[in-house]
Structure formats: structure tokens, C-alpha cells
Amino acid sequence: MANSAPATRPAHSTLLRTLAIFLLALILLVAIAVIVIWLAVKPKKLVYTIESGSIHNYNLTNNHLNATFNFELRAYNPNSRVSIYYDRIESTVYYDDQTLAVNSLQPFHQPKRNVTRLNLNFVSTNVELFPGVAKNLQMEKMSREVELEIRVKAKIRFKVGAVKNHRTLRLLCAPVVVPFSSSKSFERTPCDIDL
Ligand SMILES: *[C@@H]1O[C@H](CO)[C@@H](O)[C@H](O)[C@H]1NC(C)=O
Numbered sequence: 408m409a410n411s412a413p414a415t416r417p418a419h420s421t422l423l424r425t426l427a428i429f430l431l432a433l434i435l436l437v438a439i440a441v442i443v444i445w446l447a448v449k450p451k452k453l454v455y456t457i458e459s460g461s462i463h464n465y466n467l468t469n470n471h472l473n474a475t476f477n478f479e480l481r482a483y484n485p486n487s488r489v490s491i492y493y494d495r496i497e498s499t500v501y502y503d504d505q506t507l508a509v510n511s512l513q514p515f516h517q518p519k520r521n522v523t524r525l526n527l528n529f530v531s532t533n534v535e536l537f538p539g540v541a542k543n544l545q546m547e548k549m550s551r552e553v554e555l556e557i558r559v560k561a562k563i564r565f566k567v568g569a570v571k572n573h574r575t576l577r578l579l580c581a582p583v584v585v586p587f588s589s590s591k592s593f594e595r596t597p598c599d600i601d602l
């Protein structure tokens with residue numbers, strides 16, 4: 408036993424070194440695998456645009472507004488491996504930083520590589536406007552079109568295989584130029600996205 412003791416030492420350290428190299432190689436492999444998987448499913452940027460907009464039943468009297476605003480929001484998911492669950496979608500339409508109306512949509516699931524068109528219908532019922540804002544809106548009415556702003560906030564989940572990733576999606580669509588008369592054409596408005 409006393410004679411073999413010096414011999415076990417180098418054998419021991421060789422084993423340790425082999426183990427260390429093995430572990431390092433394993434960590435490296437796992438890291439490479441994670442990078443490859445991430446690159447493979449890396450979500451492409453989602454694309455949102457306001458495709459159409461119109462105003463109906465408009466009446467602004469004594470700084471009080473009645474109107475309905477109808478918009479079509481186009482949501483494009485270009486990803487071939489990622490689908491999206493929209494759990495809660497709340498949108499607000501503003502004029503001159505004043506809230507005109509809010510709207511919430513039913514949850515839905517957007518498949519991979521899909522375009523979904525959502526109807527954002529806002530109803531303003533006797534909304535009191537600041538006098539200055541009402542005056543500006545009246546002037547816009549005379550110019551036959553109005554510049555609005557739409558903000559959307561949604562709780563979403565990205566689904567990749569069996570993995571789901573919770574996020575909050577924020578959209579800012581502005582300026583959305585909406586004609587008061589249907590004879591004028593609407594110009595598509597891209598939305599800024601914040602994830
Ligand atoms: C707008 O609303 C006011 C007050 O409710 C009403 O007196 C008026 O007739 C309405 N105007 C139009 C064009 O509907």
C-alpha cells in the first residue's frame with residue numbers, strides 16, 4: 408500500500424483532467440446547441456398596420472363628442488416556427504392627446520405565417536373634450552380629415568414547440584389620417600412596435 412501511494416496520485420489527476428475536459432466540452436456543446444436553436448427559431452419582427460379607417464355618427468356639440476371610429480388593424484406574423492396567443496388586447500384612440508374612446512378585443516391565437524385582420528371599433532358617447540381640443544377638432548372637421556393616434560396594448564405569448572414566452576406588446580399607430588367623408592381614400596399607417 409505504501410508503495411502504490413505515489414502511483415495513484417498522477418492517475419488521480421489524469422482522471423480529474425479528463426473529467427474537466429469532458430465537462431468543458433459538454434458545456435461548449437450545450438452552448439452551441441442553444442445558439443443554433445435560438446438562431447433557428449429567432450422570432451422575426453411582427454408587422455402591424457392600420458389598413459382602413461372611417462368615422463360615423465359624428466356630432467360635436469358644446470365640447471361634447473358623439474362618434475364611432477372604425478379601423479382595420481392588420482397583424483402579420485411572418486414566423487414559420489412561432490405562433491402567438493393574444494390573451495388581452497386593449498386599444499385607445501386619441502385626438503390631441505385626449506382619449507376619445509377605448510376598445511378591448513376577444514383573445515385569439517395567431518398561427519405561424521399568418522395575417523389576421525382585426526376590427527377596432529370605437530364608440531365615443533358624450534365624451535367631454537377640453538375647449539381647445541374641441542375647437543381644433545371642429546377645424547379638422549372643416550378640412551374634411553382628422554389626425555388620430557391609436558395605441559394598442561396586448562398581453563401575448565409566443566409559442567415555440569411546447570415552450571411559451573409571456574410578453575407585453577405595445578403598438579403606436581400615428582398619425583392615422585381619417586377622412587370624414589368616404590369619398591376620400593385612406594392611407595395605410597404602419598405601427599411602431601415595442602415588445
Ligand atoms: C347633435 O347633437 C345635438 C345635441 O344632442 C343635437 O341638438 C343636434 O341636432 C345634433 N346634430 C346632428 C347633425 O345630428
Ligand SMILES: *[C@@H]1O[C@H](CO)[C@@H](O)[C@H](O)[C@H]1NC(C)=O
Nearest residue numbers: 466467468471472473532533
Ligand atoms: C350623444 O348621445 C347621447 C345619447 O346617446 C345624447 O344624450 C347626447 O346629447 C349626444 N351628444 C351629442 C353631442 O350629440
Ligand SMILES: *[C@@H]1O[C@H](CO)[C@@H](O)[C@H](O)[C@H]1NC(C)=O
Nearest residue numbers: 515516517518520521522523
Ligand atoms: C390566419 O389565422 C386565422 C385564425 O386561425 C384564420 O382565420 C385565417 O384564415 C388565417 N389567415 C391566413 C392568411 O392564413
